[in-house]
Structure formats: C-alpha cells, structure tokens
Amino acid sequence: MARTVSPSCKQCRREGQKLYLKGDRCTAEGKKCAFDRRPTPPGQHGLARHKNSEYGIQLREKQKVRRIYGVLEGQFHGYYERAERMKGVVGENMLALLEKRLDNVVYRMGIGASRSQSRQIVNHGHITVNGRVVDIASYQVKVGDEIAIKESKRNKACFTALKDAKITMPKWVSFDTTTLVGKVLDNPKREDIDANITESLIIEKYSK
DSSP: OOOOOSOHHHHHHHHTSOOOTTTHHHHOSSSOOHHHHOOSOSSTTTTSOOOOOHHHHHHHHHHHHHHHHTOOHHHHHHHHHHHHHSSSOHHHHHHHHHHTBHHHHHHHTTSSSSHHHHHHHHHTTOEEETTEEOOOTTOBOOTTOEEEEOGGGTTSHHHHTTTTOOOOOOTTEEEETTTTEEEEOSOOOGGGOOSOOOHHHHHHHHTO
C-alpha cells in the first residue's frame, strides 16, 4: 500500500501550521513539537522570504489538506472528481467524502490518537463495520453504520485504555467507551470539520 513517508513534523513546517499528524504529541506541553521549535519551512532556504503566486497559494492549500487526511495525489483528485458529480457545493462534498473515510471516522471517535494511528488500526483488522471486519482505510461509511472494535481485540492495552475515557468528538458520530461500539449518526456538515481549510482554493486549482 502506497503511503506518505515524509516526517510528520517536516510536513507541518512546510505548510506553516500544525497539522496534528502525531496526535497527543502535537498538543503536549513543553518543547516536544518540532514545529514549535522551528516554525520555518524545512531546508537551507527556509528562513528566506518568498511571495507565493496565486497558483502557489492554491497548491499549498491542496497539499495541506492531503497531508491532514494522509491521502496521495491520485486518491485526492479522485475525491474531487467524485464530489464534482454530486449535488451541492463541490468543496463541501469533497471534505465530507474525506471525513467519511473509515480511518478518519475511527480517529473522530477517539479510538486512534491520530489519523495515521487510526489507519494502522483499520489496516490491521481491528475494526468492524456492521459486524464485518473492514481493513480498508478509505472505506466510505454511511449514516447508520455501526463502527466497533473487533471483540477479539478489545483486551489490547490501547483499547482497554478507552474504557470510561472522556472523548471529544463531532456531533455526527458517537462512541460508547464502555461497549467500544460507535455509530455514524449523520453526514458531516461543513461546520463539523474543525480543520483550518479554505476548500475554494483547491477547487479553483483543479477547475483550471
């Protein structure tokens, strides 16, 4: 399976903001986060001032969103094409498709500390959808789907730690930390997506 291998902190520095790719480490107090120590772009010319062109601004926005959700260029463009065929606002449709990826839903429910960890949890067959094991991170969930941790895996330390934990999650999903079972309650709305994203820039780039 193809994946991005660039160091997470370097990706944040390239985009000029925290993308929270390492979960708790990105929000921990102290100086553990490389972005806090060096917020400049990576490379020997990172401190140099650069004035981005219109294309450059659009490109950086696209790259930022790709990195947030951990998808490759081909996959990302595929989401745009699919969103374009749907009714409604193309940018919002595209973000909704990204949000409904199974790895992102596992992250939103608090099962994984980051999207990369959630992707690993899914790929290793620890998650079931409506009682069936699904190990495809890009699987698109639907309203009403029941997302659960596989019963034979619930005694793993990373999952037992979830019991009775207080998890903040968007209103379109729910997760019971006692039973380790969650549900997709609704389709994600634009206001439910907390990432600092200007999707119109991405649509402008792709529509040229």
